[in-house]
Amino acid sequence: MASFTPANPEFEARVRDSFARQRAMATIGARLASVRAGEVEIELAYREELTQQHRFIHGGIVGMLADNARGYAAFTLMPADASVVSVEYKVNFLAPAEGERLVARARVLRPGRTLIVAEAEVVAIKDGRETQVAACLATVMTLHGRDDGPRG
Amino acid sequence: MASFTPANPEFEARVRDSFARQRAMATIGARLASVRAGEVEIELAYREELTQQHRFIHGGIVGMLADNARGYAAFTLMPADASVVSVEYKVNFLAPAEGERLVARARVLRPGRTLIVAEAEVVAIKDGRETQVAACLATVMTLHGRDDGPRG
């Protein structure tokens, strides 16, 4: 597994600050669990408001957690004057998202100057036992010289 | 463009009923705009609670709308005793999701007995002008002999 040297030593504070400004994460109740260079974990406790018709967490929520964890895993390696944008992502669902909570774990596979390839897995934890519910592969882009604050 | 003969003439009622049981759609404020054989549209009005750090609708929400529209586009063609599950999806982001509302439009590309391939686009509407914000390609599975109600 690769180890990374972040361009910005303040990367954790920067990721936490950006995450805190994502209203969508507060709305679904997601929490930034850990931030390391090239690796981010996001957790979500089960909530009935996030379910699909079979009472499992909606697959779109699973994809959203994975997308966000990957974006921030990439962001940890970006310079202080850059912002992050999702180019594309792909999710395979392996099992229903059933359990007390979900954890999305993302890590950077290859940090290019402009494009960063990252992967993520999402696991569901039920009675202390983990089941992988999704596997994801994605491309994230560094926008150099663009602040991470609100646009426009 | 293909035209489809649905196996279940009551497909629209069935899709609307299933959508209504998806708590996650109510939570984000999404609305089933249209249901035709092999085609579904879901709309979402802009809400600050769904934004990312630049105040655009979160990409994960965009992916979620597309995923759901595709799942239900596939569901329109399934027999009355089947339920639907997302196998995988892929989203490319084309532009920030900026505007008064988003529309996810999905259509079935190929309806197999077990697997259905579907595509979706998500557009943002701002001052009456549409911009495509995402393109999606996905696989949906028919679970024959499985009710669409809550599991377990």
Place this chain on the structure above:
Amino acid sequence: MASFTPANPEFEARVRDSFARQRAMATIGARLASVRAGEVEIELAYREELTQQHRFIHGGIVGMLADNARGYAAFTLMPADASVVSVEYKVNFLAPAEGERLVARARVLRPGRTLIVAEAEVVAIKDGRETQVAACLATVMTLHGRDDGPRG
């Protein structure tokens, strides 16, 4: 459907020259059938040397045609001093690649300065009848200031 203004009026000659230098295309017997701004078609006649174990054209060959058509569809819109690189692609197989020939048709969905999103379909033609065998969605990158010739 979008219409594009290519940055380089000589785009067709440039695509044809680059394609001619792809030894892999000659090896599999593929032919550049048409080149328009933002759109490229590649054809391949059925050859037993390209089959998988069921005597259909190998899925990897189908993916390769689609990947290449998309790359060149994007290349038609690039300036004269840029070269093209595939970032990622996704293929869904809709039917076995059975017939006298395959045609991969690609078109640009969104031409960004750095990243270009393109889609492709691959059809098999059998007894004059077309069947779509694959749907593809991909990201292509423009390398500004990089010649299209051999590296190193």
Place this chain on the structure above:
Amino acid sequence: MASFTPANPEFEARVRDSFARQRAMATIGARLASVRAGEVEIELAYREELTQQHRFIHGGIVGMLADNARGYAAFTLMPADASVVSVEYKVNFLAPAEGERLVARARVLRPGRTLIVAEAEVVAIKDGRETQVAACLATVMTLHGRDDGPRG
């Protein structure tokens, strides 16, 4: 990492026999390097006939190796009366495919009865040093009761 119990103890012979009938693999010069339950490696020595315009191995060939390795990794877990079909795959390119040879390594992530999710990496080996050139995520389908021989 998961360990798998194959349904057919003769899985290696079956995979080798099927691979040997893939004319496309002989055409590109690929070799089945290893076959274990849920894991397959395919190797390819560099050949100028497989290059793109920059003299690297064509990205479509890289995708083809990964697709095939994944298909056979899944096939190792299938019962003796089943055949294998690629549903979809996604490839991210991490670096140019430059070196003396490529190795595609695939492993099953989740073996379902009908659908098998598998991942693959492709590495290029140059002067004894490995560089990952592609990451892949795919869905493979088991066709129960379908022989692996040529289709009629």
